[in-house]
Amino acid sequence: MKTMPIFQVERIGWRRHLGMCLALMMMVAAAHAADPQPYTVAIAKTGDAELDQMLKESCTLISLNEAAPVGPFALVARARADVERFTIALQSLGYYQGKVQIRIANRPLDDRGLYDTIEYSPAQPPIPVQINFDLGALYHVRTLILDGEVPAEARQWLELKAKAPARAADIQQAREKLLLALQEHGYALAKVDEPIAKLLPETHELDVTYHVVTGKPITLGQVSVKGLQKVDPGFVGRHLQIAKGEPFKPSSIEKNRQELQNTGVFSSVRTRLGKNLDAQQQLPVTFMVSERLRHTTQLGAAYSTDLGASFSSYWQHHNLLGGGEQLTLTAGVTQIGGNSTTGIGYNVAVNFMKPDFLHADQTLHTNLAAIRQSLVTYDQDALLGEVLLTRKFSPFWTGSIGLGPEQSRITQQNETHDYTLLSIPASLKYDSTNSLLDPTKGSIITPSITPVGALTGSEIRGFVVIQLSASTYFDWHTEGRSVLALRGLLGSIEGAGRFDLPPDKRFYAGGSNTVRGYRYQSIGPQFADGDPQGGKAIATATVEYRQRILENYGIVAFTDAGQVSPDTLLASGDWRIGAGIGARYYTGFGPLRLDFALPVNQQSNSGSFEIYIGLGQAF
Incomplete structure (x- = not known):
């Protein structure tokens, strides 16, 4: 032995x-x-x-x-x-x-x-x-010995069983799991030595001994935050859910560190535990924070053959009043060229976001925007407002409800109408994805319902827009290098006839957000001249395969399908299918996207191909 x-x-x-x-x-x-x-x-x-x-x-x-x-x-x-x-x-x-x-x-x-x-x-x-x-015989673990005073359930924390193959990595990992479990149960000063093995050649077995020193369960001492300059300490305190006297628990400390990081006002948040116990035999915890730049300015650009080029810029204040409030000013020029546009458009917006509004997990968004769109489908000048309250119910679930007044003038088929509307958007969102610009696993599911009514001087009847969108991502055990992405959308409008709806409220398909390979908004019922009418129901689906090559490059292959129907029957429209390939260049802030798509079953107003360039995956 x-x-x-x-x-x-x-x-x-x-x-x-x-x-x-x-x-x-x-x-x-x-x-x-x-x-x-x-x-x-x-x-x-x-x-x-x-x-x-x-x-x-x-x-x-x-x-x-x-x-x-x-x-x-x-x-x-x-x-x-x-x-x-x-x-x-x-x-x-x-x-x-x-x-x-x-x-x-x-x-x-x-x-x-x-x-x-x-x-x-x-x-x-x-x-x-x-x-x-x-190879000889495969050795197995015979007995597991915990040397020292340990809790009765400690053997389970090893997650290593007798008769398991005696793999060195598993035996070492069991030591690490035991140490983490002890710390998670309050034994902050616990130590687990390197495992000692006794080889039993006659039976091809190992006896493994872990020497453990647990010490006494420890509670938290003073919980403090260092590095604050412009951020209100009260705002930080509302995001800390641990306090002096609570049992020491690394997972709880890490959860609070991530909560501070997710406020958006810090560039980094680190945890520092006290080297020694304090006079009350408690362990102090300090969160070391570095505040991010208060102001940022960014420029953006995108191009597609249907909507042409667009350029945008925004300026953002990340901590306007000391409580993580964000003020964002956005300006952009859109529709520079493009086969689905008739002139240059613009958008200008002011957005204010107030976190912890009446509740720690509740955020108030207010937005005011002016837009111009000159499209083949319609021309629109609009002033849009929105007040939206969002509430985070869990790490995955978020709900929102709001008010959206708007004033617009829309011309379609040489007929111009003014609309003064009020919408009440409400939605529920499930999001388990791991990235905003490049998700490789998880799902997003968003059901929404938006009643819309006329405020003054309009003949528009009230109607309700109902939508269900979803996307999901499957990583083939490749750490994000081979991903299957699926996307779908169902929508229906109830309460008004198709031509009783403002043109911008009807459903359209075609373009990067629905069916690539077809011009923007081109799929669906058409007027006599071939221009899109829009419909009351929509259904779209996408299958996309993403494969990374080398370190920074990738290719994709995709198929999109969709239909827009003039009434509420989802299957009454003609299905259009687009297919294509794309290239990706992965940067530190997200992938740069280039997609080339063809219409498989063309319609009268579709071109021979479409190209899309932008930042982030298509969905």
Whole structure:
């Protein structure tokens, strides 16, 4: 029976270490003394895919073959060093009796004639190197021993069971999980030493011992925030949910750190625990904050063949009154060119956001905007207002309700009408995605209902807009490199006839947000001249596959489909399908997007192709 730290089996003893150093010195010297000898490597499969990958990654005979050619002595030294590396890999996965055999030119490494064989071998064909393994028995954990005074449930916190394969990584990970669990249960000063393993060769088992010192459960001492300058301490205090005297719990501390970071007023938030207990034997906690720049200015640009070029800029104050209030001024020029536009448009907006409005998880948004749109579908000049209250119910769920007055003048088919409307938008949003501009997993589901009525002097009847939008993202275990993205939209308008609706309130499809490959708003019922009429119901769907290439590049392939119907029957319109490919360049602030799309079943007002350029994924 042999006793050792569990990772000692992965370390090379001092004699072996000395031997490897001498071998490496010989390899360096020999590299200058002999011509390099080309060689090929054949590494046998073990039947364990994970082990095969680890062995391949450990093999310098493979990784240095072309990068660092060597002569006979250095080649043998490299092979001997790989024997040690392979042994470590075998033992780390539980094969403690595993053996490695490397043969060069069909001779073992201890063959005295090996050097001469290599020295006098021709450069072509390369000399063969064959690597074989005898795994032996897979060791399993027999018993787990916790040495020290620990809570009764501590054994469960290891998350390692008897009879499990004796993998070094699992045994070490169990130590880390035990330590985290102890800290999570208030043992802030707990220590768990490196595990000690007893090898039992007769039964191919390990006994693993963890020496644990828990100390006493600790409560929090003074909770303070350092680094505040312009931010109101009261605002910060409303976002801290921990206080002196509460049990020490790392997850709760981290949750509060993230809450401060998410306020948007800090560039960084770090946690610093006290080095020692205070006089009350409590552990102080300090949040070290750095306030972000109070003002930021950004410029943006986008282009598509249907809507042309657009340029925008905005100025934002991130902490207007000290409580995280945001004031945003936006101005943009739109519709510069484009096959779906008839003139240049603009948008100007002022937005004010007040967090913690009447409640810590409630935000008040107010917005005033002036827009001009000159589209093939209609021309519009409008003044829009909005007061919106949003409430975060959980990490994933958010609800909102508001009021949206608007005054607009719209011309369609040479007929001009003025509209003075009031809408009451209400929505519920589920969002579990991991990124705003480049989501790779999670889902977004947003049902909404918006009653709209006339305020004064309008013949418009009241109506209700009902929509359900959703998108979801599947990462194929590639850390975001291979992603399947799906998108869908259903919508219906109730309470008024199609031509009783203002043109801008009707549904349209076509363009980057619905069906790429078709001109903006072009899908659906048409007037006699081919211009879009809009409809009362919409249904669209998208399938998109995203594949990253190298570090900063990516390609996508997508298919969009959609229809707009003149009435409320979702299936009464003609379905149009667009398909295309795209390129992505990934930057630190999001991917730059270029999409090229074709209409599969063209209609009379669709072009031959469309191009879209912008920041962020299409959805």
